[in-house]
Amino acid sequence: MARFKTAKKKKMRSRPKRVREQMECRFCRDQISYIDYKDVELLQKLLTQRGKIFSRKRSGNCAGCQRKAQKAIKRARFMALLPYAT
Ligand SMILES: [Zn+2]
Numbered sequence: 001m002a003r004f005k006t007a008k009k010k011k012m013r014s015r016p017k018r019v020r021e022q023m024e025c026r027f028c029r030d031q032i033s034y035i036d037y038k039d040v041e042l043l044q045k046l047l048t049q050r051g052k053i054f055s056r057k058r059s060g061n062c063a064g065c066q067r068k069a070q071k072a073i074k075r076a077r078f079m080a081l082l083p084y085a086t
Helices: 040-044 065-080
Strands: none
Touching: 040 065
16 A cells, blocks of 8 residues: 655754854943943833843843843832733
């Protein structure tokens, strides 16, 4: 019995690796040493629509700045400037 070959070999396509253009994080680049918790507009850029904090990979921050941003966001939440969750 001749059967149709159904199992085709999947081509292993390797994605072209994205080259990151910017290496410095936005806060290091602008030389911001303190992230203000009252600057809601800035902090909102680091949040998802539902109010979760973007990961370091997503936001592109360095470890130190991410920590500062995290602290600022948590402070802003406590002061009811930002939502905990939506
Ligand atoms: Zn940084």
